Amino acid sequence: MDRGRLRVLVVGCGHMGAAHARAYHGLPGFEVVGLVARRPEARDRLAAELGVGRTFADFEEALASTKPDAVCVSTYTDTHERFCVASLCAGAHVFVEKPLAEDLASAERVIQAARETGRALVVGYILRHHPAWTRFVELAGTVGKPLVMRISQNQQSTGEHWSKQQQLMRTVSPIVDCAVHYVDVMCQMTGARPTHVQAVGARLAPELPEGMYNYGQLQLRFEDGSVGWYEAGWGPMMSDEAVFIKDVVGPLGSVTLRDGAFIRHRRDLDAHGAIVHPDDAMPAPPDLSLVELCRREQEFFERAIREGLDLTPHHEATQLSLRIVLAADESIRAGSTVAL
Helix, strand or coil, X not given: XXXXXXXXXXXXXXXXXXXXXXXXXXXXXXXXXXXXCCCHHHHHHHHHHHCCCCEECCHHHHHHHHCCCEEEECCCHHHHHHHHHHHHHXXXXXXXXXCCCCCHHHHHHHHHHHHHHCXXXXXXXXXXXXXXXXXHHHHXXXXXXXXXXXXXXXXXXXXXXXXXXXXXXXXXXXXXXXXXXXXXXXXXXXXXXXXXXXXXXXXXXXXXXXXXXXXXXXXXXXXXXXXXXXXXXXXXXXXCCCCEEEEEEECCEEEEEECCEEEEEECCECCCCCECCCCEEEECCXXXXXXXXXXXXXXXXXXXXXXXXXXXXXXXXXXXXXXXXXXXXXXXXXXXXXXX
């Protein structure tokens, strides 16, 4: 493919959209040719920062006017299918934030559009580009099988953060929005097929839409006997006791990611039944800024476009994690275990 700069239209100028726009701005392979957002103050402020000359309130107008090589979709999930399919059919490659779509049928239609148009479709699974999390997946392979994987991500959010989460929960729950990352990590750790998911949820904020919950917990079973547990809660009522647990246990011991280090524990006992080895603390790779992580995602996106990478495994992984979190949401609403 021509090594000229890829002209990218960024749709959504919120937290993630702005980070992706800044990442594109710093990469020699891209040129941001337009910003789309409903709120003029968000897009105008970002346009001034990055020197982007064209801003739009309407996606279809922006797509027709800029005729981009690529489109970055960082909007609410209920718009993903429409924006992605329109972009692909217009001849643009697409990077879209997770989750790919509201449901599996919509996700399949987006992937099918990418197949039919021959355009690259990359979904923003940022932890696959995070050096600490990729190392965590590697270390999980040192404790044997089956695995017990525990991840919690509770946020005692207030102010603007809580307001944005309430806006997000008009269309998607914390379990569906956040868990796709972490069940994807669990699937990488085990390499085994997930078989069942069971979940519970609670509506702890009366201001939420009827039927929406801001706390959820899922339990996932795998074919090799491994199990995973994930918990997410949003809002000012949340405890700060278990904010972010990252832990994997196997027959040989455990690995925990905590305070910038991997704590490796081994189960070996001496003749008196005491632990033989003291725990090892291994420094984790340094944390990266959101823009730097987005830059890594966009470098992968550029490679996918220019080198024509086979993205089938990527699409299968994103569909699997989406299937799991949607089954968890079904489990919460039906009060039953869901077979995968």
